[in-house]
Amino acid sequence: xxxxxxxxxxxxxxxxxxxxxxxxxxxxxxxxxxxxxxxxxxxxxxxxxxxxxxxxxxxxxxxxxxxxxxxxxxxxxxxxxxxxxxxxxxxxxxxxxxxxxxxxxxxxxxx
Amino acid sequence: xxxxxxxxxxxxxxxxxxxxxxxxxxxxxxxxxxxxxxxxxxxxxxxxxxxxxxxxxxxxxxxxxxxxxxxxxxxxxxxxxxxxxxxxxxxxxxxxxxxxxxxxxxxxxxxxxxx
Numbered sequence: 001x002x003x004x005x006x007x008x009x010x011x012x013x014x015x016x017x018x019x020x021x022x023x024x025x026x027x028x029x030x031x032x033x034x035x036x037x038x039x040x041x042x043x044x045x046x047x048x049x050x051x052x053x054x055x056x057x058x059x060x061x062x063x064x065x066x067x068x069x070x071x072x073x074x075x076x077x078x079x080x081x082x083x084x085x086x087x088x089x090x091x092x093x094x095x096x097x098x099x100x101x102x103x104x105x106x107x108x109x110x111x
Numbered sequence: 112x113x114x115x116x117x118x119x120x121x122x123x124x125x126x127x128x129x130x131x132x133x134x135x136x137x138x139x140x141x142x143x144x145x146x147x148x149x150x151x152x153x154x155x156x157x158x159x160x161x162x163x164x165x166x167x168x169x170x171x172x173x174x175x176x177x178x179x180x181x182x183x184x185x186x187x188x189x190x191x192x193x194x195x196x197x198x199x200x201x202x203x204x205x206x207x208x209x210x211x212x213x214x215x216x217x218x219x220x221x222x223x224x225x226x
Contacts, residue, residue, distance in 0.1 A: 043217025101153030
């Protein structure tokens with residue numbers, strides 16, 4: 001599996017967009033990018049995933065660069081409840097159950 | 112729909128004692144997982160199961176055993192607890208490959224301290 005690199009922490013003002021970067025320069029062609037978040041000490045929560053096209057759902061948008069070596073998770077209007085640790089994970093979809101969580105990015109949304 | 116539940120929520124063990132953590136899910140998921148999370152770190156996969164009666168090793172399996180006798184339950188056992196196993200343990204489940212297996216549903220965690 002490709003490794004990912006994320007900044008350890010970021011701040012964002014409430015109501016503004018939070019842009020969380022992830023570097024995955026060794027990603028291979030059949031590996032997907034997944035994002036999960038962990039609020040306080042709860043179990044992680046799935047946010048979004050993608051292969052090469054940009055993706056959007058009710059929680060966030062995922063922008064993947066054309067060379068697929070990096071991606072950005074965008075929370076369009078961050079709220080205080082979005083304060084959490086965000087994990088960027090790369091793995092082969094299907095038949096691969098080893099989800100490698102790194103240290104993630106601790107996002108703090110400030111009023 | 113309770114989702115994924117874990118029993119117990121907290122436990123303190125002495126070195127050498129044994130215990131079993133229970134994970135239950137009511138979503139009819141094929142896949143189930145056990146992770147551990149140490150302070151300030153991400154989750155690491157201990158063992159997982161792709162169906163009733165099957166188990167497989169993850170990234171950090173040593174010192175743990177698992178069993179999946181029923182589809183809805185996944186048990187994690189510590190035969191002889193060590194202080195290095197002090198951690199928060201999370202269970203998760205997901206649909207089988209090809210059917211939205213990208214989304215793992217996590218339980219609330221079990222905080223285990225080994226003294």
